[in-house]
Amino acid sequence: MPPAAKASPSGPPPFDPYDPLGLDDLLSDEDRAVRDTVRRWAAERVLPHVAGWYERGELPVIRELARELGAIGALGMPLTGYGCAGASAVQYGLACLELEAADSGIRSLVSVQGSLAMYAIHRYGSEEQRQQWLPRMAAGEVIGCFGLTEPDHGSDPAAMRTRARKDGSDWVLDGRKMWITNGSVAGVAVVWAQTDEGIRGFAVPTDTPGFSAPEIHHKWSLRASVTSELVLDGVRLPADAVLPGVSGLRGPLSCLSHARYGIVWGAMGAARASFEAALDYARSREQFGKPIGGFQLTQAKLADMAVELHKGILLAHHLGRRMDAGRLRAEQISFGKLNNVREAIDICRTARTILGANGISLEYPVMRHATNLESVLTYEGTVEMHQLVLGKALTGLDAFRG
CATH class of the missing domain: 2.40.110.10 (Butyryl-CoA Dehydrogenase, subunit A, domain 2)
Known part of the structure; x- marks a missing residue:
């Protein structure tokens, strides 16, 4: 047996309410650099404007954003060559999480560009097609x-x-x-x-x-x-x-599997943004003479949200490591999408109850994330389809056709 790990002389680090399991320890310095780059870009270029875009039902600067995302290496991240970053699956997942923490629409832009359109050309296209399209798509010059x-x-x-x-x-x-x-x-x-x-x-x-x-x-x-x-x-x-x-269907379905993997991470970004909004609100909003975070029912909600959020991030990490090792199966991606999107919606709805009436305001991100996740729940495989994928894998019996 390996020797037992030695305790730090100074003891464990302080408890971090934003990272209660210490999941940041799973990341390398390069992983953190990728995450921080995307988080900083989203904070500067998306968060100040996204509520207005959402309210008006538009993304007027999509071409500009695509070029900026290309400049930070976020388009076609896990692909190699042709101007693509050649990032790990975990690094791509971290980028998806940070993008969807800003808005699902921004993560969808990146996911469709890289995991669907670019991935299809990279994996199944001719060399001429790759040369024609991929460098310009990686740079965000072509969407x-x-x-x-x-x-x-x-x-x-x-x-x-x-x-x-x-x-x-x-x-x-x-x-x-x-x-x-x-x-x-x-x-x-x-x-x-x-x-x-x-x-x-x-x-x-x-x-x-x-x-x-x-x-x-x-x-x-x-x-x-x-x-x-x-x-x-x-x-x-x-x-x-x-x-x-x-x-045959093997082509488009393999592309969808690649994109669904990004959703496993992305959904946790929307959940994280909603959880953090609720946590901050609970600490400052006062009722009956004290912050509502001091009431047992609010603490129970926050505890349950934190548990599901960080379990989902841990699941995404696990699937990412399997993808990087070439061991990730489509059924395991279905496992991740089914669980993480479903739990993310529940986290958003619970966060909304903590914010009360303010939860429906675009001054806070919660309702925007909740409504976006209703689409994420359906696209690239509905709940029912992923349940049947897992059901077939578990029983060996195909229930897709009667």
Whole structure:
């Protein structure tokens, strides 16, 4: 057996209410540097403005933000080459946590750019496609989007109706995609379509005739985010637009797994921001002659929130280490997304009760995070889909189709 760890001569460090388990000890100096860089950028460039963007339902500076995120290495972080940072999975996760602590819409911008569009091209594209798109996407000069979900086919992408047919050496695409983050500002869309060879992916320049991306309005969630429909009416592409490295659902599903991993971390960012707002409020808000943090029921809420928040961060760390070791399975990512998003929403709702009526004000981040997480709960796999993924893994029986 290894020798027992020796106690520090000065004893354990003081209890930190913002890091009660001492999870910061799990990080290397480089990890902390990445985290602190993203946290500082979000504090300076997002937090002063995001409540206004959310209230107005817009992200007017998305192209500017994308270039800034590229400059700090946050786009395509875990990818190597082509101007990408080659960061570890844990470092990418830490960045997602800090971005979503500012707003889910900002984390979605980064996630769709790097974990979906760039990841698809990096893993399944030709060398020419990688050279054409990835350096500019890593720099934030070109924004990407990922066209999989359709108006009538969300959880069942195998039934997609978007079709690509051969016409001589060209491909012609027709169909619709729905709820596409970054769609109307993208320079390239990775679109998945049915072909005679099975489902294939295509790198579609968005200035191609027949392609349009009308923005979706009237959202009550992810309001500081660009969400669009993709319309493909006879979009003609050359033969080399197809991603040559994959056919079938394995391609888009592997991209989704990569993006879901970022959500495991990101959801804890929204939860952390809400917990910290509630903790600070409980220390200063007075009722019946003392701060409400001095009442047992408030302390019980704060204790339960802290437990679930830091368990979720610990789970994200564990999955990140497994990804870095090449041992992370898709079912384990489903485990993380199911747990962390569900617990994050509960933390936000509990935080709202501590803030009382102030909890619904955009002066505080809690209601904004709670409504954003309603979308995060659904996209890239609903609760039911992740339950069935885990159920199949546990029993060996497939319940997806009756």
